[in-house]
Amino acid sequence: MSEAKVLVVYFSRTGTTRLLASAIAGMLAADLEAICDCSDRAGPGGYLRSLIDAIRKRPTEIVPAGLSVSDYDLVVIGSPVWAGSVSAPVRSYLIENRARLPQVAFFCSFGGHGADAALREMGELAGKPAVAECKITAAAAHQGAQAALAAFVSGLKRHLARAGEFEWMC
Ligand SMILES: Cc1cc2nc3c(=O)[nH]c(=O)nc-3n(C[C@H](O)[C@H](O)[C@H](O)COP(=O)(O)O)c2cc1C
Numbered sequence: 372m373s374e375a376k377v378l379v380v381y382f383s384r385t386g387t388t389r390l391l392a393s394a395i396a397g398m399l400a401a402d403l404e405a406i407c408d409c410s411d412r413a414g415p416g417g418y419l420r421s422l423i424d425a426i427r428k429r430p431t432e433i434v435p436a437g438l439s440v441s442d443y444d445l446v447v448i449g450s451p452v453w454a455g456s457v458s459a460p461v462r463s464y465l466i467e468n469r470a471r472l473p474q475v476a477f478f479c480s481f482g483g484h485g486a487d488a489a490l491r492e493m494g495e496l497a498g499k500p501a502v503a504e505c506k507i508t509a510a511a512a513h514q515g516a517q518a519a520l521a522a523f524v525s526g527l528k529r530h531l532a533r534a535g536e537f538e539w540m541c
Pocket of ligand 1 (some may be wrong): 382383384385386387388389418419421422425450451452453454455456480481482483484485486508509
């Protein structure tokens with residue numbers, strides 16, 4: 372693989388997952404795309420809608436993605452944890468792109484519980500296991516989360532380097 376193409380895609384309601392996504396994209400020299408949701412998720416009404424969508428495991432309408440996952444070698448997908456689940460906009464993105472996804476990696480931001488279940492759900496929705504996963508609390512994210520991000524990104528770089536060597540041998 373000459374230079375692996377990486378896309379970082381994420382949904383963020385209040386900015387925490389966006390912080391992580393921007394940092395990861397910068398460290399991987401990756402393209403970055405936000406998932407835009409058609410629901411109003413602001414304020415207490417938006418919180419409640421998000422909670423209900425998550426509990427019902429209900430996808431939501433999202434704006435069609437500008438970047439095509441099939442143009443990339445690896446897509447890194449980030450979501451906040453909602454009620455121990457993946458957020459509704461990321462659920463929709465995974466369902467809509469499942470057939471075209473290349474290799475995937477997942478990360479999530481969360482308050483303190485439910486991240487493992489959300490990451491597991493992301494793998495099920497993608498229809499394939501992640502090459503790497505990372506969960507970072509909102510508190511850690513707002514302090515930079517340098518160690519966790521560096522470990523995640525170096526795992527991804529090692530994976531991409533191994534994939535590149537294999538392609539060269541073929
Ligand atoms: C509807 C809703 C449900 C949530 N449920 C959980 C949860 O089950 N576990 C948890 O640790 N945090 C939960 N959170 C907190 C978010 O996962 C956390 O604040 C996250 O970092 C927000 O990311 P964002 O700023 O990118 O939207 C929930 C937040 C919302 C809005």
